[in-house]
Amino acid sequence: MDSADALAGYRDRFVESDGLVAYLDGNSLGRPLKASVxxxxxxxxEDWGGRLIRGWDEGWMQLPLDIGDELGRVALGAAAGQVAIADSTTVVLYKLVRAALDARPGRTEIVIDRENFPTDRYIVEGIARDRGLTVxxxxxxxxxxxxxxxxxxxVGPHTAVALFSSVAYRSAWLADIPAVTAVVHGAGGLVIWDLSHSVGVVPxxxxxxxxxxxxGCGYKYLNGGPGAPAFLYxxxxxxAELRQPIQGWLGSATPFEMGQxxxxxxxxxxxxSGTPPVIGMQPMRDMIALLGEVGLDAVRAKSVALTEHAIALVDDLLPDAALASPRDASRRGGHITIDHPRFADIMPxxxxxxxxxxxxxxxxxxLGLSPLSTSFAEVEAGVRAIAGAL
Incomplete structure (x- = not known):
């Protein structure tokens, strides 16, 4: 399978880790690219040390929008001027939930699923509590x-905003984004999608x-490194209709006038809102460029092949484990989850x-399988090790 893999050669572009048998957590923290080092x-x-403060006038200030446009083009099907790199996923979620609520005055409900990522749920609960809304x-x-x-x-006439994940962080369920979006729109609400587990692996x-x-975040399939900044669309x-609530100087019309x-x-x-995370954005540029070189359709095809391979291995080698992810590849993201009562004991x-x-x-x-850095043999070695540990 590795010999027939047209994307196998791209693994050499990633930093190797000594003593590693199988890295199956690329959907949580992607490997660094050698180019990023x-x-x-x-x-x-050269930039920070050589240009110092002059760097702001020479391009740093524009980076969140320039990189956002490139991410939108390569991975999000978004025309220029709609994506920006900023803050953490938590902060941009807060901004957009608040902005969406203000754009639907008189509506009192936020819709979200109980299996959504904790941050998404906590943000919604906190805003609902502060504003007297119903979740x-x-x-x-x-x-x-x-x-x-x-x-x-x-959803219904009281729905202001709904918040869902495109790929469920635990089960890997791949939502039908256009159909769900149409349902929320039919009720008159706005919908926010958390793309953290899909961007860079699912078109x-x-x-x-x-x-x-x-x-979405920048450190999973976008390989931006721990704590890499997030993006918003x-x-x-x-x-022109929405107004985000964190009024920092970088979001103002005239930031350098320092006016009242x-x-x-x-x-x-x-x-x-605040000063762009210039250093934090740098590694994302390399992965976005690599995705543009390879093409997201090819990445998705290998992702499906990797998860199909993992499921077959689990069925064969871990008969006592339960697959907690969809078997239908069209409803599955880039990872799978398997359940067993002894898994917590064998992790160390x-x-x-x-x-x-x-x-x-x-x-x-x-099992998080990052298509450009994960081999089929690596997946097999990992599943065999789990079976051996049990």
Missing amino acids: ERLATFTR RWIETPHDGGVTPELVANA TPLDEWGVDLAV VRRELQ GYEAAAGIRGFL ALWSAGVIPDFRRPDGIR
Whole structure:
């Protein structure tokens, strides 16, 4: 399978880790690219060290929008002027939930599923508490996620905004984004999609699908490194209508005038707040460029092949484990989760042996397979190690 893999050669572009047998956590923290090691060294020496404060006038200030446009083109099906790199996923979620609520005055409900990522749920709960709103919870299957039918039963005339993940962080359920979005729109609400577990591995044409708002992190399949900044997408038609609540100087129309009173910048720049994370954005540039070189359709095809391979190995080698992810590849993202009551006990031994999957409570091991840095043999070695540890 590795010999027939047209993308196998790209593995050489990633930094190797000594003593590693199988890295199966690329959906949580992607491997660094060798190009990023050189980029960071060059930036520190020549841009930061050489140009110093002049760097702001020579391009740093524009980087969140320039890199956002490139990410939108390569991975999000978003025309220029709708994506920006900024803050953390938590902060941009807060901004967009608040902005969406203000754009739907008089509506009192936020819709979200109970299996969504904790940050998404916590943000919604906190905002609802502060503003006296109701959270409408959707119950989803353990191995599934939100569907148009479940959403249709939860939304209504009081729905202001709905927040869902494109790929469920535990089960890997791949939502039908256009269908769910249409359901929320039919109720008069806005919908925000968290793309953290899909960006860079699943094609997501946001413009074509009529998505309102989206966020995502930069350190999973975008390989930006621990704590890499997030991104936000605001559909062009909504940019003049929405007003984000964190009024920092970089989002103002005239940041260097230091004037009295805040006036938001036009367009996507108005959704920025503080000083751009210039160093933190650097590694993302290399992965975005690599995705553009390879093509997201080819990445997705290998992702499906890797997860199919992993499921077959689990069926063969771990008959006592339960697959907690969809078997249908069209409804599955780039990872799978398997459940077993002893998984928590064997994780330390796996990590010590150089086999690095992820654990998700109460009893799930998550196999995150990053297509450009993961081999089929690596997946087999990892699943065999799990079977051996059991």
